[in-house]
Amino acid sequence: MPSIRRLCAIFFRVSNFTFGGGNPTTAALQRELVEKEKWLSEQDFALCYALARVTPGTNLFAFCTAAACRMLDWRAALIVLTVASAPACFITWAVTAGFDQVSANVWVAAGIAGALASSAGVLVASFWLLVRPALTPGNRLRATVIVGISIVLSMLANLSPIPVLLISGVAGWFWKEREA
Amino acid sequence: MIRFITLYLLLLKATLTSFSGLAGLPVLRDDLVIHHHMLTDRELNQAVAIGRITPGPKGSYVMSVGYYAGGVAGGFAAWLALVTPAILIIPMLSFAGRYTKDPRVKRTLRAVVLASAGISLSATLPLGADALHSPLSWALAAISLGLLVFTKLDTTLVVLGSSLISLAAFAAGLG
Incomplete structure (x- = not known):
């Protein structure tokens, strides 16, 4: 079991300083909590991630709360929620207060351009890191079909995430996996 | 107030x-x-x-x-x-956590994670079109992807490194 201090250190670093939105941040947290530290099992990660996607509001904050609750308890969850959200929100508030100066500074723009370019790579990597564990022998077709249909529904049919997740959830319920 | x-x-x-x-x-x-x-x-x-x-x-x-x-x-x-x-997720987790041993729930959760990954990939395209506008930005994206998939390097360090390279390129008149 992690200590609350170590947990807060990871959530503080990853949640507040990763660019590109909630998805790359969640993938970075998966690397830290599931792959490196092994504090959260693959199954618990899937539970927290799936529930966070259907919780209203910011999915990332819901995920942080759920993961901390699963690893420790609800008190730790509330502390982690604060640690994972307050600094990034303060940065946003500070940037807003000085937006005209910040947006006109070419050095800041160059730094942000690099971070955003990297975030495009982080997003593709996060996709692969989420899909890779499901690509076990005998289940590749299932995983590929579910991912493919979700891409088609969200990109081409412009369906919002919730119905896409519901459809895939129903498919997952009925389409059995083969034991590895 | x-x-x-x-x-x-x-x-x-x-x-x-x-x-x-x-x-x-x-x-x-x-x-x-x-x-x-x-x-x-x-x-x-x-x-x-x-x-x-x-x-x-x-x-x-x-x-x-x-x-x-x-x-x-x-x-x-x-x-x-x-x-x-x-x-809100705390009571939801407490309720759903009771059923995670059920194989149907397990595979449903895995399917939702896969669909989320697909939805995230779809969201990458607008971000990519916005962020990838030069050979340097493409290179930074490709290097970040490689580092994250094939190494255990921290994501924050990868993004920070990319930002510093972009700054260095700008200082050298390449950006």
Whole structure:
């Protein structure tokens, strides 16, 4: 079991300083909590991630709360929620207060351009890191079909995430996996 | 105080009716710009732009909205509105956690994770079109991808390194 201090250190670093939105941040947290530290099992990660996607509001904050609750308890969850959200929100508030100066500074723009370019790579990597564990022998077709249909529904049919997740959830319920 | 509570409730309404990124934007515009005149369209656009260039979730643009609508207190109301819905997951987790041993629940959860990955990949394209506009930016994206897939290097360090390379290229007149 992690200590609350170590947990807060990871959530503080990853949640507040990763660019590109909630998805790359969640993938970075998966690397830290599931792959490196092994504090959260693959199954618990899937539970927290799936529930966070259907919780209203910011999915990332819901995920942080759920993961901390699963690893420790609800008190730790509330502390982690604060640690994972307050600094990034303060940065946003500070940037807003000085937006005209910040947006006109070419050095800041160059730094942000690099971070955003990297975030495009982080997003593709996060996709692969989420899909890779499901690509076990005998289940590749299932995983590929579910991912493919979700891409088609969200990109081409412009369906919002919730119905896409519901459809895939129903498919997952009925389409059995083969034991590895 | 009444303005603070009103702003918190209006922002909470937007966050509670949104399930991803900028989905609460129409609700915010309707409430804060059209009905309550706490915000202008220009400020709302700037808030979205700020949400893109700051770390953390895209939904953090609500912080900028709060600041524009109510100053420092508005920023605090926005933070509260952002974190309040996340607390809902604690009872949900307690309920759903009882069924995770069921094989059908397990495979349903795995399917939802796969679909989320697909949805995220779809969202990559607009970000890519916006961020990848030069050979250097393509190279930074490709290197970041390789480092994250094939090494255990920390994501924050990868993004920070990319930012520093971009700054160095700008200083050398290459950016």
